[in-house]
Amino acid sequence: MCMGEKTKEHVVVIGGGGTGAATAYDLCQRGYRVTVFEQGELTCGSTGRHHGLLHSGARYAVNDADVARECIQEVHILLKIAPESIEPNRGVFIALSEEELSFRDEFMNACETAGIENRSVDGETLRRMEPNLSPDCLGGIIVPDGTLDAFRLPMYFFAGAQELGAVIRNFTRVTGFRMRGGTITGVHVRDLRTGRDETVGCDFVINTAGAWAGVIAEMADVDLPITPAPGTMLAHKGRLVNMIIERLRPATDGDILVPQRNLSIIGATQWHGKGPDDCEVPDKDVEVLMKAAVEMVPKFAELPYQKAWAAVRPLTGRADNEADGRELSREFAAQNHAESDGVQGMISVTGGKATTLRSMAEKTVDMFCSLAGDDTVCRSAEAPLPDYRRFYTASESRMRYGA
Ligand SMILES: Cc1cc2nc3c(=O)[nH]c(=O)nc-3n(C[C@H](O)[C@H](O)[C@H](O)COP(=O)(O)OP(=O)(O)OC[C@H]3O[C@@H](n4cnc5c(N)ncnc54)[C@H](O)[C@@H]3O)c2cc1C
Structure with a gap:
């Protein structure tokens, strides 16, 4: 990681689902320059397809008190910061x-x-x-x-990230990594609308590609469980x-x-x-x-x-059949590939749920900041996010969406 003045560092977030949205917002709040790449429309992965239960944590209370506590804490926070995404x-x-x-x-x-x-x-x-x-x-x-409104909630975070300067590129697929030695120094991307390929330099990558996170990790020769x-x-x-x-x-x-x-x-x-x-x-x-x-x-x-x-x-985790899959925890994990695989410059996120997108982002960005020697604290729970509609109505967004 080449860490100079804080606002100069560029973090690429791969995946435009809820986890990517909350991660981009948190990074921007802590002063980083952020680009999000999403291969389809924003929220087109599992984020836009789940049934929309905002978990109070009751479902997990008997077996996992920590997850249950995290859920109820997030319910209170989301009601405050993204009220129109919740009934x-x-x-x-x-x-x-x-x-x-x-x-x-x-x-x-x-x-x-x-x-x-x-x-x-x-x-x-x-x-x-x-x-x-x-x-x-x-x-x-x-x-x-x-x-929970599966679309509005992440769009609140995308609106917040965009307002703080994040560049959010939909229909742009990450196709590989530029590496120098064992360090990621950029991502190769293809704009799926024009077919144009380009390489975008960056200081760090956060892989929030959901179920595709393993495919992304493979691009850096990393085996993600x-x-x-x-x-x-x-x-x-x-x-x-x-x-x-x-x-x-x-x-x-x-x-x-x-x-x-x-x-x-x-x-x-x-x-x-x-x-x-x-x-x-x-x-x-x-x-x-x-x-x-x-x-x-x-x-x-x-x-x-x-x-x-x-x-x-x-x-x-890894499962080879349905029974083993049911045994796997639903818990979130952030993996620093420098530690697990000797590849510098990438954290991958797995597990979790839509309800806990903000706290997952907080823990992931905390991990990134500690690697960067940055003690800036997370502020994403403090103040209401901008109206989710602003993602589409703000002038920079209108230009991107051609409205
Ligand atoms: C059946 C089911 C029901 C669920 N119900 C609930 C519920 O009621 N409440 C709840 O809280 N949670 C629920 N969940 C969990 C929730 O859906 C997920 O935890 C959450 O949506 C994951 O979000 P994400 O952003 O991590 O992944 P995703 O939303 O899948 O985002 C990953 C994104 O990465 C993009 N991507 C992949 N490869 C590339 C690439 N090469 N380049 C660029 N972009 C790429 C994908 O297109 C995708 O948009 C449910 C899950 C399932 C399966």
Whole structure:
């Protein structure tokens, strides 16, 4: 890394999803010059394809108190800095059997420990609040989950980064690295609209290419432990509930039903994919998800079909089959390739979730700053981001988008 005056250092962020957006914003706030390269439209990867649950952390509270604590902390921060990307409609974990109901105390205690507000409600009261819930519902726990707008949230961060001078180049694919000795000194890119190739020099690269992070790492002859794990979601037209409905039991396929504007989305499954582009929905998934939705909200079956689609999780670690993939943690990891592989100038990010994009960026940029000998602290949680619409209306953006 050639670290001179702070504003002179140039960091390339690869990937224009939520993680790349939050990373670019954090870097700009700490005074770095930033260029983001995204091979498609911004948010076209898993960021624009997930079902939009803002995790309060309740889902993780029993098995992973740290992740649960991180989620609830981020919920409070995002409500403050990106308010229009969230519908604070709450979630309820429902019990459809005595066995599920017996999980209640353990679940509530774990929420308590993680600092997640929770309230137990009996079946009758719950059905008054959500009349389309199954008549089998024996009760549930209400928690501060929410519906997340998968596009608006990252666009808030892109607007913030752009306002602080980041250059954001969509439809521009990174095709390789310029190396000097064992150090990355630039990226080779292709503008997919013009076919033009160029090399852009930089001091450091942050690889936030999601499920493609392993492909990017390979370009620098680095073997990154990542498993692209796809999952299906199913949307029907119409909104049957206002809260997010989840099952009061250990997490499994099809146990999250998200009301997203006027859609009802049930998700998700997980299978062993062939690679980051493997998004073809297996036929059996639609059946599994339909059955799971109807168990919680029977009228789901009466709504017109809208779409079944898949997104790919960039899980940290390696798995050769579906069972092993399910064992992998959903936790975020940032890997400094100088330490693990002897390649200077790149950090790769894997794992995590859309809800924690800001804290993932904070930890990644902290790691980068400590390598750079820079003690500037993260400020991304402090003040509201600029309106996400500004990404498209600001003059520099209008020029890029040709409006
Ligand atoms: C089924 C499913 C449901 C989920 N539901 C939720 C949920 O409800 N709530 C939640 O918080 N999280 C959810 N997640 C997790 C969430 O979707 C991901 O953690 C998050 O979207 C990852 O964002 P990202 O920016 O890291 O990756 P991505 O959004 O995939 O971004 C990576 C980007 O890199 C770009 N790229 C790749 N190669 C190149 C290249 N060579 N040059 C330039 N650009 C490149 C890609 O085009 C892509 O846009 C879900 C995940 C799945 C699979």
